[in-house]
Amino acid sequence: MRLFISVDLSEAVRAVLVDAQNDMFDSGVRGSYAPEDNLHLTLAFIGEYPDAETVIEALSEVSFAPFELCTEGIGCFGDLWWAGMRPSAQLSALARRIRHALSQHGIPFDRKSFSPHVTLIRRARGDAAGVCIGSVSMTVDSFSLMRSDRGRGGMIYTELARFEGRF
Ligand code: 2AM
Numbered sequence: 001m002r003l004f005i006s007v008d009l010s011e012a013v014r015a016v017l018v019d020a021q022n023d024m025f026d027s028g029v030r031g032s033y034a035p036e037d038n039l040h041l042t043l044a045f046i047g048e049y050p051d052a053e054t055v056i057e058a059l060s061e062v063s064f065a066p067f068e069l070c071t072e073g074i075g076c077f078g079d080l081w082w083a084g085m086r087p088s089a090q091l092s093a094l095a096r097r098i099r100h101a102l103s104q105h106g107i108p109f110d111r112k113s114f115s116p117h118v119t120l121i122r123r124a125r126g127d128a129a130g131v132c133i134g135s136v137s138m139t140v141d142s143f144s145l146m147r148s149d150r151g152r153g154g155m156i157y158t159e160l161a162r163f164e165g166r167f
Pocket of ligand 1: 004040041042044045110118119148
């Protein structure tokens with residue numbers, strides 16, 4: 001099983017991201033556009049791991065209070081274009097706690113430093129730098145353990161468990 005942990009995005013955030021994708025397409029950028037249903041913010045990437053139950057046990061120990069998150073700008077890693085999130089101490093703390101819980105349970109994960117982004121286009125050809133993205137905020141009140149499978153028409157993401165924050 002290929003596993004990762006992410007924040008599900010609100011309808012309003014998805015709508016702004018889809019608008020940005022449409023603007024990128026209209027400005028001539030071609031590539032593999034992430035379908036609206038697949039838009040997500042990854043907090044930690046585990047990769048191939050057979051034991052979802054142990055991951056669920058680890059994530060159940062992560063506590064956090066709901067917080068606000070706001071879209072901010074676009075950028076690229078090579079030919080991958082993404083939408084960014086306004087820097088947030090609470091978001092960084094949540095990613096840190098999740099990663100700490102995974103470590104405590106001996107679950108391997110990608111230890112690259114956390115760089116909050118939502119992938120919009122992979123293998124892009126053309127320059128999307130002129131596209132502006134609207135600012136919209138949402139409340140993060142849960143995070144999810146996701147399974148990723150390669151389908152015929154692209155990646156299929158399935159939520160295996162959801163973990164709620166509490167005030
Ligand atoms: P990406 O969109 O920048 O590729 C599922 O693959 C999710 O995990 C994606 O959001 C992906 O980010 C993220 N991810 C983080 N580290 C990854 C890695 N080493 N390999 C694949 N996906 C990774």
